[in-house]
Amino acid sequence: MASDIVWTPSSTWIDAANMTRFAQSVGLGEADYDTLHRWSVSHPGDFWGAVWDFAGMIGEKGEIAFEPPPEGTMLGAKWFPQARLNFVENLLRGPDETLAVIESDETGITRRITMGRLRDDVARIADGLRDVGVGPGDCVGGVLPNRLEGLVALLATASVGAVWSSCSPDFGAAAILDRLGQIAPKVLFATRRYQYGGRQHDIGERLREVVAGIPSLTRVVLTDGGIGDEIAGASRWEAFGSPSSHLRFERLPFSQPLYVLYTSGTTGKPKAIVHGAGGVLLQHLKEHQLHCDLKPGDAIGWYTNTAWMMYHWLISGLASGATIVLTDGAAIPKTDDGSDAGLLWRLAESAGLTHLGVSPKFMHAVAEAGYRPRDRVDLEKLRVLMSAGAPVAPDQYDWTYEAIKDDMMFASISGGTEIIGCFLIGSPTLPVRRGQLTCKALGQAVQVLDTRNVPVIGRKGELTCTEPFPSMPLTFWGEGGDKRYFDTYFSQRPGIWTHGDLAEETINGSGIIYGRTDTTxxxxxxxxxxxxxxxxxxxxxxxxxxxxxxxxxxxxxxxxxxxxxxxxxxxxxxxxxxxxxxxxxxxxxxxxxxxxxxxxxxxxxxxxxxxxxxxxxxxxxxxxxxxxxxxxxxxxxxxxxxxxxxxx
Structure with a gap:
């Protein structure tokens, strides 16, 4: 219904959108979004191959984009089986003088880092990793805040073909060991203290417990000064690797493991999900460039920590030529006068953010504080506001356009750690409807199924995906990983990914998420x-x-x-x-x-x-x-x- 529409893109907006250019590039420039989506899931090889070309992915693509799985299953598909690429080579592109990273905390912007400086830092840390024997297939862990050092350690790890996995420093020792302990990392990058809520938190004792609990470690690298004599094998960040190192990239198969991410672990030990380099990169390029309209020169930030998948999603913005904004500390820090609801909005102004990601809980807190960003800061450059982590209430859509900005794309997105991306997402060519997620993501055969496993529209059912896609997990880490992976997503409906969300598809092609099915x-x-x-x-x-x-x-x-x-x-x-x-x-x-x-x-x-x-x-x-x-x-x-x- 027209009354549900809270924003409609102008013809100028649509004409300039990456989505429009992409549709034209595949011969569907006159088609509507539903047709483009149907093509993307019915011709997966053509679609994902076109995304590779449109985004200018660096690497050897090969002649085959997709080999389908055996009949009756989504598992076993092969994506770009002849390809060779390096994830980091795709992120560290562009002239040396390009602004690559803006780092911020509760005091505001703390550092601005050029691409040349970022490349130099990554080269040095990668050299250090090679010196201690880290190579393709090895694991490297991080217990780090969302600052430059964490980004550099991740990129250095991936540049040598190793696997990265990180926890936030506010995790307890047992929570860190439950996660990193599963993958037996060779090297751990860590901080002994972090800032949050205006206070410095010392985790030295916790870190010693973590190091003692991971016998596979051969080196600990501390990012915050000192070496901590009590931690055996510790190195200073500044002394790790040679500053004269040259940046080298190991080009590896499309399915080379890149990340291990973890489920929340509230019903048992966290599941360690293995993601491949090619699938992560291709999925993020599609979401950033097509669905979020991210372009070279844009600046994108998402309030997240290093353990959440949105951190990994954010940093992939470098591959689209955007500046990424890292945020450390509290989103709404306590002050002598109460709480500072304006911190992220001032950052949006000072960093020139074109894209900002937050959570419904944050939006609710800002509204409750009576803070209206449009009255307090200049958000002229902000084009896209995004939200994830929970469903966005319908009235929050109204508040967004009344209190923040009336001409921008708002995208409530839904996916998960399991796919390191989205099933339901926004589009710069479609209207935003109150309380609804704008569209099914291209390349994702999303269906809402009832108890008969029949697709339904206008009724609640299970959110599922019926065709394979590149960012599906490779496996779960550890013994019996393939079986645990199958049991988690395919045991309810053999051959169909069951995501675990109670959802509804509307007559407009948009979606509504009602919550997790395990809490229905x-x-x-x-x-x-x-x-x-x-x-x-x-x-x-x-x-x-x-x-x-x-x-x-x-x-x-x-x-x-x-x-x-x-x-x-x-x-x-x-x-x-x-x-x-x-x-x-x-x-x-x-x-x-x-x-x-x-x-x-x-x-x-x-x-x-x-x-x-x-x-x-x-x-x-x-x-x-x-x-x-x-x-x-x-x-x-x-x-x-x-x-x-x-x-x-």
Whole structure:
């Protein structure tokens, strides 16, 4: 419906879009997006080969783009089997004087790094890695903040053909060992201290525990000065490698392992997902250039840490000739006057950001603070705002165009660590609709299936993908990795990737995400997404945060809503009644919670995602298997004693 449209690209915008030029290059310049998408999934070799050419990928492409998998499966497809390339060679392109990286923290911009300087730093660290015996197939780990050193270590690792895997320094020792300990890295790059919330945090003791727990390490490189005599084999960052080294790239097969990323680990040990260099690069080039309209000279930033897939997505922006902006510290740091909701927006102005990525939680916090970016900073250069990590509520679309900028593309995107990219994403040639993800990503055969495994439109179902794509994982790391990979994504529907999201495809071809299927509510046997409840509750100024989940009640399930009040507020029966009434009116009677509890906090993963499953498990007396995957496990104590008799 026209009333759902909150932004429409102008003809000038559409004519200048990379998406338009790409469609013209494949002979579909007059076709609509749906036709282009159908072509991209029905002719995968032609499509991905065209992306390679359009993006100017560096390497030997070979004559074969795609060898299909055996009949009845998505596994076993071969992409560019004759190709030879190096991931970093594609990122470190352009003149020496080009601005490659802007580094920032809670004080603002701290460094501006040219491509020449970045190449020199990568060459030196790569030389150091070669000197200690690191080569193709070896693993290198990082416990680093989102600063220049982390980027250089990653690029140096990939330039020699080794595999990179990183954790954020705010992870606990057990959480780091659960991840990096699986892959037996030869070298670890780490910091002994990091800044967050205006404070310096010392993790020296934690780091010693990590080093002691990874016997495969032959070298530890400390990025923050000193060598730490207590850490055997430690080297200074400044002394690692020769400053006169020349940059060399190992060109390897398309499927050469590049990254190991990890699932959240809330239901057990984190799964270590192996991604290939060619698939990651091709997927990101497609998403950046076609869906996000990223162009040479643009500046792109995403508020993330080094453990989240959006960090890896961000740095691939270098391959499109863009400047990438690294952000370290808190997004909304505490100040003497309260909280600074303007930090990232001032960065957008000072860095000249054309593309900015945030989360719905951040947007909600900015709105609640009464901060209107358009009234406080100059966002003339900002063309694209993106959000990931959770569904964006419909009213947040309105706030975006009212409080930030009325002429820009807003893209709520959805994908995951598993594909290091997106299934649903934005497009610079399509309108933005309130509460909806604009389109299926090109090259991704996305379908919403019902319980019969039949595609449905206008009804909720499982988000799936029915055809292979290049950024599918190579495997899960470790013994039995192929089987664990299959069991996770293909056991429910053999031959079809089941992503784990409750979703809806609209008649416009856009999508709506209602939440994860493992947290889907089922009162009376009817599946209900959590996003609709969250969207309603977040409108109440008395509520700081909330979590909703289903709990068994006889042979049925009841909805439990836990509310964290603001510091100066409480949860009264009157407020609980108003919240129930609002949920009934904005969602449906089936969404109304049976129980409402006041809690002091809501559990989150280390990557900042709300964890309904942990709250539910504790409340019904089950064991949360991996508390180390949570950033605030202490808040769960109160959920142990939540009883029906104390509910509001």
């Amino acid at each position: 509510l089922k009162p009376g046997g009817v599946r209900i997404g959590t996003s609709e409840i969250y969207a309603t509750v977040e409108k109440f100024p008395e509520i700081a945060d909330c979590v909703v989940f289903g709990a068994p009640n006889g042979n049925d399930e009841e909805i439990v809503l836990c509310l964290q009040p603001r510091a100066d507020a409480g949860i009264s029966r009157e407020l609980a009644a108003r919240i129930r009434k609002a949920i009934r009116e904005t969602a449906s009677p089936r969404h109304v919670p049976h129980r409402i509890h006041a809690v002091p906090g809501v559990p989150y993963t280390l990557n900042g995602k709300r964890v309904e499953s942990a709250a539910r498990a504790i409340m019904i007396g089950e064991i949360v298997k991996n508390l180390d995957s949570l950033s605030n496990p202490e808040v769960l104590d109160v959920y142990r004693v939540l009883g029906r008799e104390t509910a509001l």
